[in-house]
Amino acid sequence: MKYPPSLSEEQLDALANDIKDWQLTHGSILKLVNNDVGHSVLARPIGVSLFPTPFPRDRFYEAISLQEVYNKLYRAVSEDEEWLYATIKPLIEYNLLARVLWDIHIEVKKEGYCQALKLDIYRSDYMLHVPPSELSDGVPQLKQVEFNTASCAGGIHANKISDMHRQLVQTGTYETQSPTGVDDTIELTATILPPNRSLKAIALGLSRAHGAYGTPKCSAAPKTCVIFVVQSRNFNIADERPLEYALWEGTPSIPTFRLCFGDVLDHTSLTSSRELLYHPPSRPRSSPMEVSVVYMRAGYDEREYDNVGKMVRLRLERSRAIKCPTILSHLTTFKKVQQSLATPGTLERFLSAEEAARVERTFIPLYPMDELSDAGRHARKLAVDPTAVTKYILKPSLEGGGHNVYGKDIPGFLAQLPNELWASYILMERIQAPMPYNALMSPQGTYEGRVISELGVFGICLWRGTGEETVSEKSDAGPSIDHLPRRQHLQEASWSFKTKAADIDEMSVVKGYGCFDSPALVDGATFASCCQPEWEECTE
Numbered sequence: 001m002k003y004p005p006s007l008s009e010e011q012l013d014a015l016a017n018d019i020k021d022w023q024l025t026h027g028s029i030l031k032l033v034n035n036d037v038g039h040s041v042l043a044r045p046i047g048v049s050l051f052p053t054p055f056p057r058d059r060f061y062e063a064i065s066l067q068e069v070y071n072k073l074y075r076a077v078s079e080d081e082e083w084l085y086a087t088i089k090p091l092i093e094y095n096l097l098a099r100v101l102w103d104i105h106i107e108v109k110k111e112g113y114c115q116a117l118k119l120d121i122y123r124s125d126y127m128l129h130v131p132p133s134e135l136s137d138g139v140p141q142l143k144q145v146e147f148n149t150a151s152c153a154g155g156i157h158a159n160k161i162s163d164m165h166r167q168l169v170q171t172g173t174y175e176t177q178s179p180t181g182v183d184d185t186i187e188l189t190a191t192i193l194p195p196n197r198s199l200k201a202i203a204l205g206l207s208r209a210h211g212a213y214g215t216p217k218c219s220a221a222p223k224t225c226v227i228f229v230v231q232s233r234n235f236n237i238a239d240e241r242p243l244e245y246a247l248w249e250g251t252p253s254i255p256t257f258r259l260c261f262g263d264v265l266d267h268t269s270l271t272s273s274r275e276l277l278y279h280p281p282s283r284p285r286s287s288p289m290e291v292s293v294v295y296m297r298a299g300y301d302e303r304e305y306d307n308v309g310k311m312v313r314l315r316l317e318r319s320r321a322i323k324c325p326t327i328l329s330h331l332t333t334f335k336k337v338q339q340s341l342a343t344p345g346t347l348e349r350f351l352s353a354e355e356a357a358r359v360e361r362t363f364i365p366l367y368p369m370d371e372l373s374d375a376g377r378h379a380r381k382l383a384v385d386p387t388a389v390t391k392y393i394l395k396p397s398l399e400g401g402g403h404n405v406y407g408k409d410i411p412g413f414l415a416q417l418p419n420e421l422w423a424s425y426i427l428m429e430r431i432q433a434p435m436p437y438n439a440l441m442s443p444q445g446t447y448e449g450r451v452i453s454e455l456g457v458f459g460i461c462l463w464r465g466t467g468e469e470t471v472s473e474k475s476d477a478g479p480s481i482d483h484l485p486r487r488q489h490l491q492e493a494s495w496s497f498k499t500k501a502a503d504i505d506e507m508s509v510v511k512g513y514g515c516f517d518s519p520a521l522v523d524g525a526t527f528a529s530c531c532q533p534e535w536e537e538c539t540e
Contacts, residue, residue, distance in 0.1 A: 002185040003530045004051040004438055005176045012050075015173055016441060019164065020045055027242070028160045030510060033233045046157055046238075047442030047515035051174065052165045052193060053453050053499050054186060054436045054530045055519035056128070059142045060194065060455065063126050064493065066142075066362065067459040069355050070124050074149060075463055076350040077337065078120075078328040083349065087340045088331055090370060090423045091397055097302040098334060098397065100310060105327040108317045114274050119209040119293065119324040121202060122459040123152035123496070127452065129364065129431045139524055143431050144362045145454060146395075149325050149333040150300045154516070155198035155458055156239045157509070158496035161516040162196035169193060186530070192521045194493060198458055201494035203246040205460035206293055209322045210247075210254050212462065213292035217320070218275040221290035225255035225278055227268075229316070231298040232260045236510055240297055255289060261298035264312040276319035291321040300330070334397040339366040339426040343375075365429040369394075369422045379427040384411045393428045406505050434531040435502050440515045450502035453517060458494040 007015065023029060023045035035042040077084060091098040124147050128140035168174060174188045186192075206226060216224055226247060228240060240258075247254040257278065259267055268291070269277045277288040294316050298304065305313070317327055331337075341347060342363040347356035367379035382388045386408065394405040394413065405413045407430070414422060435450040500507050500514035507514045522530075 005185050022164045026160050027238045029238050031235045031237050033235050047509050049499050049515050049517040050439040052518040052520035053438045054522050054527050056524050056527045057521040063457045067457045071459040071461040073350050074332050077332050094421050094424050100305045101327050104314050114320045117212055117322050118463050119322050120329050120461045121152050123148040123456045125456045127431045127433055127454050142362050143364045150330045151297050153239050154496040156242045157516050159196045159198040162518045165518040166193050198494040208462055210292045216290040218271050218290050221288050223289050224292040225289040226293045227291050228258045228295050229261055229298050230258050274320050276321040293322045295324050335395050335426050342366045367427040369425045391430050395426050436530040447501045451499045452502050453499040454507050456496040
């Protein structure tokens with residue numbers, strides 16, 4: 001099976017130009033903040049694949065169907081404070097972010113949480129895996145790379161690239177004429193390109209949470225609003241702004257504002273009954289607005305938590321506004337939690353036996369790096385063995401790509417790391433990924449060759465948590481929330497799909513390692529033929 005289609009040089013040039021035009025006119029870009037001046041700003045297209053990348057249809061829909069179970073799992077983990085604390089305790093002493101978040105949780109808990117509803121936006125990332133013994137004829141398995149619960153990015157970029165590939169198919173851009181009259185490549189049609197509704201799904205989650213919060217509780221605030229808490233000098237606005245615009249343009253329109261993490265104290269206040277009020281800096285004489293939802297697209301980097309940053313997060317958590325995520329949900333994003341859930345027997349604490357078996361099938365071997373457990377001591381031996389360690393990745397509890405240590409580099413890295421800090425890492429077996437061909441285009445240039453893809457599935461869950469015990473279910477200032485179910489999974493076909501050159505370690509697109517892409521869904525035999533004769537080890 002040939003893939004991608006064989007286009008002439010003239011056709012490839014036209015395709016590249018069509019893609020660049022699409023990206024520029026649809027905001028598939030990154031803002032070049034260093035060139036931001038009063039009257040102008042530069043931007044560049046984000047990395048993208050020229051063609052959709054083949055992906056097994058069954059594995060794609062398996063990942064989509066699993067998300068509701070993962071929603072349930074991580075919701076339960078965030079409510080199980082005893083288990084969560086025992087799991088992240090090794091991090092709290094040495095990891096500043098874990099320590100700050102936990103300390104804020106304890107402080108708010110003493111006062112009493114007053115948040116009646118919770119909103120979580122998750123992203124579960126997967127790669128395909130074929131065990132070495134089955135490389136020639138094995139069926140790829142779905143293996144989880146990581147689970148993200150805080151500031152889950154990429155949904156809007158992925159939505160735009162999915163729309164772009166579908167438009168290129170619709171215009172016949174990929175059509176070719178085989179010189180032999182027999183075209184043995186995959187026929188790119190709209191039917192094999194799954195729709196992506198990430199923008200709609202995430203906006204729906206924020207909108208439903210805003211509606212569930214109800215009318216203002218504070219008499220000084222005539223309206224409610226949604227606040228996006230963002231990082232300053234933000235280069236990834238094209239993945240955030242469309243969500244704001246969608247809320248403003250909805251029916252009814254939802255007032256939505258951006259507020260830099262470090263500016264929260266200057267433009268918000270907390271009432272005696274802990275409503276969070278927003279004071280628009282552009283309208284200093286107007287009445288404040290009561291904040292219904294705080295969507296965190298910042299606050300995930302330990303460098304943000306100076307004294308001001310700590311006070312910012314404390315104010316947000318003390319308020320009755322719906323936080324996405326809450327502190328405890330944020331703490332579940334640490335990779336130590338992922339590793340602990342992979343320990344045999346742990347999933348049954350949170351899921352039924354059938355659900356646990358489905359999730360467990362997506363786990364690749366993960367090990368702690370502590371000195372107290374048998375698994376930890378075993379992992380430490382593997383990590384310093386120059387031969388054995390080539391099959392593993394050392395992962396810290398940090399957000400985003402660019403922080404992992406791979407294979408042969410692990411022993412030298414650990415030799416320079418204080419022994420007590422080893423426990424803040426996990427050791428993950430490398431995924432053995434099938435590698436189809438594709439062409440990628442990014443600011444680094446154009447690449448043609450073997451590629452590795454990563455599928456991320458978004459989950460949006462609105463639910464009532466532990467805070468329901470500390471706040472009245474009814475309010476004279478707003479409607480009852482008794483009608484809401486214990487949890488509400490707002491699941492749409494929302495996903496991200498990223499692809500990188502096979503010889504690149506990291507996958508982060510905004511950092512230049514990979515490209516946004518779309519899956520071309522095919523049957524298992526067709527996918528295998530796209531990857532033969534080489535199956536190689538991936539580096540994620």
